[in-house]
Amino acid sequence: MTEEIIVSFKQVEKKYEEESVLKDITFELEKGKFYTLLGPSGCGKSTILNIIAGFTEPSEGLVNLNGENAAKTPSEKRKVNTVFQDYALFPNMNVFDNVAFGLKMKKINKKETVEKVKTALRLVRLTGYEKREISEMSGGQKQRVAIARAIVNEPDVLLLDEPLSALDLKLRTEMQYELRELQRRLGITFLFVTHDQEEALAMSDEIMVMKDGEIIQTGTPIDIYDEPINRYVADFIGESNIVEGRMVSDYQVSFAGKSFVCVDGGMNPNEKVDVVIRPEDLTLTDATLGQIQITVETQLFRGVHYEIVGHDLDANEWMIHSTRKSEPGKVVGLQFHPEDIHIMRLGETEEAFDERIEQYASVADAVEKGGGVDG
């Protein structure tokens, strides 16, 4: 994969009157990767798309498209196409004319247009639908037409603004596979916007987690899932147990009244930290075998697993995803491995976080191999 940079934002800000929608956004998108902007509604992720597409201008900062300053380029001249949340298909045209719209505007000849539209429709598996009216298409089909209409122009970047949110669960999962597959085949950079963390984890090469107009953390799905930078990311990216703890020394953390071996370091001795353990990383055992003992309070059958919630002696709440069931009122033990413990410093910046992780990751591998002994 080449390291060509297609889009870059440098300290971009966006203000509507006095309200700041984007604060100091800096990132780079490489050619041919699948990026996701993940965040709750109103966090500014759609504004980033609008700035790239040219629908709105940044108040401050530099936006480069393909290495050139994009400030003077109107949206119709940008090699960027968008798949809109409500598809925005032209109701006065049939499927062919919708897909051919961009080519027609570029004055590409008839024969080539027909050829390209055909290819685009084949890519989204809508061959033979050329003559259909938009009103005759189902939600999923409209979605595909919208994608075909965008990719037929061979953009450098394809922007997707929550394109799956209007589809039902089954179709959504199907489209996730298809989008990912399509992106790999076309080699176009995708920038996907969503508030659904599962979608983001399933499709992306890289996720940017946003909150209140800022990018909180950038990383691969695994990085973000395993090493969330703070409580917000940990909570947003999946269900988590977050308890307060204290760093005794490097690779030694204490929480729930005990001390445990972990794989993190680089903090000050006795620094207060947040400790994250995912519900699926906790194993239910007998009380005597567990590293932590909890009293089960509720148990919910979720299909794939039981969702068990209980409290330890320090009144921390723990959620466990277990395929074995327990019963409310019972005292059980929890087992976990040192690498399941994720430590988050309070108020750490992403830069400092990345630096620390890099420095301690190699050492951590060694600790892991040596086997974790709990305290």
Add this chain to the structure above:
Amino acid sequence: MVRQRKLLSVPYYLWMGLFVIVPVLLLLFQSFRGMDGSFTLLNITSYFTSPVYLTMTGQSFLYAFLITVMTLLISYPAAYFLTRTEHKHLWLLVMILPTWMNILLKAYAFIGILSQSGMVNQLLAFMGIGAQPLLFTRLSFLIVATYIEIPFMLLPVFNAIDDIDESLTLASRDLGANEWQTFRSVIYPLSLSGVRSGIQAVFIPSLSLFMLTRLIAGNRVMTLGTAIEQHFLVTQNWGMGSTMGIVLIVIMFAVMALTKKRQRGGTR
């Protein structure tokens, strides 16, 4: 439940019967009656053979057509730019405000403006051109009629353009269309439904405008509406008046059929 619903619909059926169906039937009945009250086809045959009536119908058509074209030419750009202003609904309100005034009042206002010693002529005199006969001309009729009909065109066209999803415009720009191309291939086709309703709302009433023909055009313009009024109130030839009424209704349906929405597109 069903019984109750039927009971509730009675006033509407009564209204339809008394004020729509019965009058039309009466009109039809009248058109087959001669001056002496006997059954005759004379009204219809003389309407379609008399050059006077046919020219008048033609003239009526021509004026209604011109008025419709002029209102459309003024209203469409106005509506388009209105949808792009910040306080669009306030501006729209301002523009359709004159419809709340009685048509007679507006006509009299124009008499004041266009008369020999009116504002326009004072201005022309001031510019050294000298007073021109403006009132009681065909042009003044067209201008005033257009002015009066503009809101009826503006409103449906504005609504149609305003209803077009903002994201469609963005999508068009996104796909490489400039502002003019966006207008031509997206906004214009999608606003046609409003244009159609506008034409219906302007063309048919323009055929039967009658007060203005006398007050502004000084009887230089004879529309179907004027002729019907004259037949009922002046010559008391109700039979011929009714025949023309029927002709007007037929024309109305013809216009509705012509401006009917095509099946393709526009349906969402």
